[in-house]
Amino acid sequence: MDFSNNILGTIGNTPLVKLNKVVDGIDALVLAKVETFNPGNSVKDRMAVKMVEDAEADGRLKPGGTIIEGTSGNTGMGLALVAIIKGYKLICVISDKQSKEKMDILRAVGAKVVVCPTNVEPTDPRSYYSVSKRLAEETPNSWYVNQYDNLSNSLAHYEQTGPEIWKQTDGKITHFVVGVGTGGTISGVGKYLKEKNPNIKIWGIDTYGSVFKKYHETGIFDENEIYSYITEGIGEDILPKNVDFSLIDGFTKVTDKDAAVYTRKLALEEAIFVGNSAGACIKGLLQLKEHFKTDDVVVVLFHDSGSRYVGKMFNDDWMRERGFLDENVTKAEDVIKDHIDKELIVVRTEELVSHAIERMRKYKISQIPVVDINGFVGSVDETDLFRSYVADKNVAEKPIKEVMGKPFPIVKLGTSIEEVSKLFTKENDAVLIDLGNGNHHIITKYDIIGAIK
Incomplete structure (x- = not known):
């Protein structure tokens, strides 16, 4: 009989596709190391x-203890599997930008989930770094994992993932491409592969809002590069100890939109249902294509499963709200198609300014056309009202006609976006x-901006 003693025995030996x-x-042969085949559906099971x-082994984690970790979701899932099998409690601290699916999955496997705001400094007491540390200090018999600086992270990939890739490619691999977050995967795999063949190139995929690429190229930690982004699992606003920049040959940055679009392409064109960072890796590969020759063997690692992003990248409404769907927007009506059936809010010339202000508040709008019995005769916006x-x-007790401006221009159905845009001054x-x-x-203007791709 061929079986594992528990689910942890099924980790690793994921396929190359x-x-x-x-x-x-x-031109090169491109192979994907599909880590969703791990039992926790991500590469993080390994580390x-x-x-x-x-x-x-060294006594930091004792029987019956509580494991505490800040995670984007996947490490938490891996830790949950281990905690269940080994009898530990688990607290996962996660940022609010992570998908609801990730949070629900963590709760489903017994983890306590603490959600923290994304858009704060790492040193802010509300950040998921700070909250993780504080909970570890306050919780008796607990261990703070700290996957960013815990070098067992990269060691796992040096001992497992790197050797698997070398064996599966029969030592013919020439490039390894992977998204970089904690740095464990790129550093562990990179170290092993370069020991086998120093000519193998190691490329990291970064995202806009992260510090990795500029730091690697200049040695400068530029805080101006740090801002919120949507892509999950890659990029950082800190420099984790697991990121060994000496092993990395270069980085390329991928936009949130491209990461989302190519995540969907993988499902539709390759039947590989994987997560957000995989899409970023594919777009990064295409950006790096001049580095690859016909005889090269390029391995790209896909971190996790698409099931964790069903409410995000695989949801048309979510994509449309962020301007990530490449829809054909050429006419005036195209930019308002999602709300074209809503009633036009107006105010009459003899109504009071207070009535216009009340409508702006109620409907959360900034501009209102003014009408009388003959039609449109003026307009008011929040700037006019503020100045008045x-x-x-x-x-507030004066009639609208005393403060209104010129009426808004009127265009017909079918008017091009270019012609409409010229009317904004x-x-x-x-x-x-x-x-x-x-x-x-x-x-x-907001409608026009929302249509920009």
């Missing part, structure tokens, strides 16, 4: 077991589109 359509234009076993209020504190913040049958809709 040749990529085809999605890497069209790259979770290694970090726990090393902590047990500064000049006269009693303006410093003095004019909106355009009306005539839908026919006496119906109109408003187009704002």
Whole structure:
């Protein structure tokens, strides 16, 4: 009989899969190391077991203890498997940008999940780094994993992932490409492969809002490069000890949109349902294609499963809200198609300014057309009202006609986006589109910006 004593015995030996359509234009053989085949559906299972076993060996983690970790979700899942099998409690501290699926999965396997804000400094007491450390200090018989600086992370990949890739490619690998977060995968695999063949190139995939690429190229930790981004699992606003920059030949940065789009392409064109960082890796590969020759063997590692992003990259509404869907937007009506059926909010000339202000608050809008019995005769926006209020504190009880500006321009259905855009000026913040049958809709600068791809 061939079986594992528990689920931890199934970690590793994940397959290499040749990529085809999605890497069209790259001459080299491109192989994906698909880590979703691990029981926790991610590469993080490997280092979770290694970090726990090393902590047990040197006494940092004691029987019945509580494991505490800040995680983007995947390390938490790996730790949850180990905690269940070995009898530990687990607290996962996760940032609020991570998918709901990741949080739900962690709770499903018994972890306590603490959610922290994303858009704060690492040293902020609310950050998931700080909260993890504080919980470890406050919780009796606990161990703070700290995957970023815990070198058992990269050692796991040096001992397991690197040798697997070398064996599976029969030593013919020429390039290894992977997203960089904690740095354990790229450093552990990179160290092993370069020991086998120093000519193998190691490329890291970074994201905009992260410090890795510039630091690698200049040695400068530029805090101006740090800002919130959507892509999960790669990039950092710190320099983890697991990132060994001496092993990395270079980085390329991938936008949030490209990472999301190529994640979907992998599912649709290769039938490989993997996560957000995999899409970033594919776009990064295409950006690096001039580095690859016909006889090269390029291995790219896919970290996790697409099931953790069903509510994000694989959801059309989520993609559309962020302008990530490449939809054909050429006409005026295209930019408002998601809300074209909403009633146009107007105010009449004899109504009071207070009525316009009330409508702006209620409907969360900044511009309102002004009408009388003949049609559109003016407009008001929050800037006009603010200036009027500064000049006269009693303006709220005055009729709209005394403070209104010029009416918004009106365009017909089918008017091009280019023509509509020309109508926006410093003095004019909106355009009306005539839908026919006496119906109109408003187009704002926000609508135009939302259509920009």
